[in-house]
Amino acid sequence: MDNSVPMGGIKTARILRLHDKSNTIPVVLGLPPNKDEARGVIEESQDAEVSHFLMKPFTLNSLQKRLEEVLAIDEPVEKHPYAKRLQKSVEEIVENQKDIVSQCDSILGANSDED
Numbered sequence: 001m002d003n004s005v006p007m008g009g010i011k012t013a014r015i016l017r018l019h020d021k022s023n024t025i026p027v028v029l030g031l032p033p034n035k036d037e038a039r040g041v042i043e044e045s046q047d048a049e050v051s052h053f054l055m056k057p058f059t060l061n062s063l064q065k066r067l068e069e070v071l072a073i074d075e076p077v078e079k080h081p082y083a084k085r086l087q088k089s090v091e092e093i094v095e096n097q098k099d100i101v102s103q104c105d106s107i108l109g110a111n112s113d114e115d
Helices: 009-018 035-048 060-071 083-114
Strands: 028-031 052-055
């Protein structure tokens, strides 16, 4: 979970911990790339019982490896029942980011031609 989601990853984790159905869900919190900010997020997240982190930016492979560690599964994430769905979601996000960057580059390039 990214800590910069609208409600905040730490607040979301606190809410998850309040409910019996969700209090055992492991939360992996994405940390900001700035080490001082990341340290602050880690300190703040301790009372929300968040103990799994992944420094941004991260790769799909590092996310998969972290999920394997957190879920403590003996088989690779790719073989987990939800892995295909998760991998597809991550790939779509990555693909959309590329498209968005490409569109922004096109717009910025078009605007610079007008100058």
